Amino acid sequence: MKTSKKRSHVTLQDVAAHAGVSRATASLVLRGSPNISEATRQKVLAAMQQLGYVYDRIAANLRSNASSTVGLIIMELANPFYSELLVGIHQELDKFGYTVILGTTFDSHAIQERLLSTMLEHRVGGIILSAVPGSSSEGVNQIIKLGIPVVLVGRKIANVSCDYVGIDNVRGGQIAAEHLIRKGHRRIAFLGGFSQLSSWQERKRGYDQAHYAAGLPIDNNLVVETPATRQGGIAAIQKVLTAPEPPTAAFCYNDMIAIGAMMQMKEMGFVPGRDMAIVGFDDIPEATIFSPKLTTVSSFPRLMGIHAARLLHAQIEGAADEPQTIILQPELIVRESCSYAKNQTRA
The missing domain is CATH 1.10.260.40 (lambda repressor-like DNA-binding domains)
Structure with missing residues (x-):
């Protein structure tokens, strides 16, 4: 005492x-x-x-x-996934009268650390965090020890016990790869993202499981890590399309990578959806605008934001005891970017 x-x-x-x-x-x-x-x-x-x-x-x-202020830390707003997530969070927190301080990390550890410190300075009542790849548990656990509620969204951090909202990434990766396999594809690339991310690891696991179930080998040369951006998609598709044995299809870590890949295919004289099948992940609004319209796995970012906001409010109000985990089930949205493999007849 x-x-x-x-x-x-x-x-x-x-x-x-x-x-x-x-x-x-x-x-x-x-x-x-x-x-x-x-x-x-x-x-x-x-x-x-x-x-x-x-x-x-x-x-x-x-x-x-x-404090009626809460902190929100995400990667960036240029990715429509995070814009949709933000809409859901604001939509819910506005009901409770919270003010949101927004910070963007651009997947930088230094920026994330600085933003967390800034949130503490402003004495926020809680924090919603989409963590950068390979985030250490130390900083977040320190905040939790201070009694500040934290909700992780979309990305987990090892050895951190707090509320989490995400999508069933394993199932999402599996249904994406299964769809391509049903189309007759046997060489399927997995493009973009970084393996430090829990979401990447889980989507890759689903991709692997679909291959194992179909008795197909996995060619690690077709697994390409890049930033989860359009530029990352451009770099990834260039690498696999110029390989000695290029794939006939690709499952992309997210829609931004898929759109970048299809843009580059056009530049190289290929027709997306005909010369190579593409599946994305997230179902951002641009997925229905690009030509061909993108087949993708919906991760319901706006709904994820709503759930994250509700969990944070419950913690701030003292209505929650043990950390909760909410996992949304993905849905395959079939559009125009997935052709059958050449010489494959429809079932």
Whole structure:
């Protein structure tokens, strides 16, 4: 009890003295200033943790329900998946009167860490996070220990116990590959994304399972990792189409990669959907606009956002006990980009 009393009176000046810096420098660290060296920032953060400054100041605000602001950290808004996710989150949080602070990481660990620190400075009541690939559990677990609710959406972090909303990626990868196999394709590429992502690993597992069930070998030369963007799709399709034994079909990690791949196919003189079958993942609005219209697996991003917002609100209100996991079931949306393999007759 004595320790708790002593910590409740820790000031920023105490932190500065403990870290061997000025109070102004400690304040700049709190505000996330880019003018502070990493070594100094780590010294100040360590002093805050050792003296209990961060724990007591932020937790006290949360206990008094002083904040009606929540943080949302996503990869980017250029990907329509995240735009749809944001719509769902706002749609639900607006009902409860929350204000949302939005941050975009562009899949950078440094930016994600800085955004999490900024959320703490603004004493948010909770955070919805779509984590960058390979995120460490340390930072998020630290926030959870402060009593700040966290909901992960779309991407898991190993060794973090908190609410999670996602899609059944294994099933999604499986139904995508099965559809191509039913079309007579035997060399199917898996294009884009990075293997550090839990969603990539799960979609790849579904892709593998469909091959095993059909008795088909998996050619690792057809598994190409790239950023989950149009440019990533362009690079991935160039690699497999110029290979000695190119595939006849491709399952893409997401729709952005699939659209980039089809754009590049046209540039190279191929006809998407005829010369090569393409399946995406997410069912973004552009999937119905591009020609040919994209066959894809719907991940219901707007619904994911609604569920994430509801879980966060329940935590902030103290209505939730154990961490909850909500897994949505994917749906294959068949359009025009999936031809039968050449010399394959329809069943």
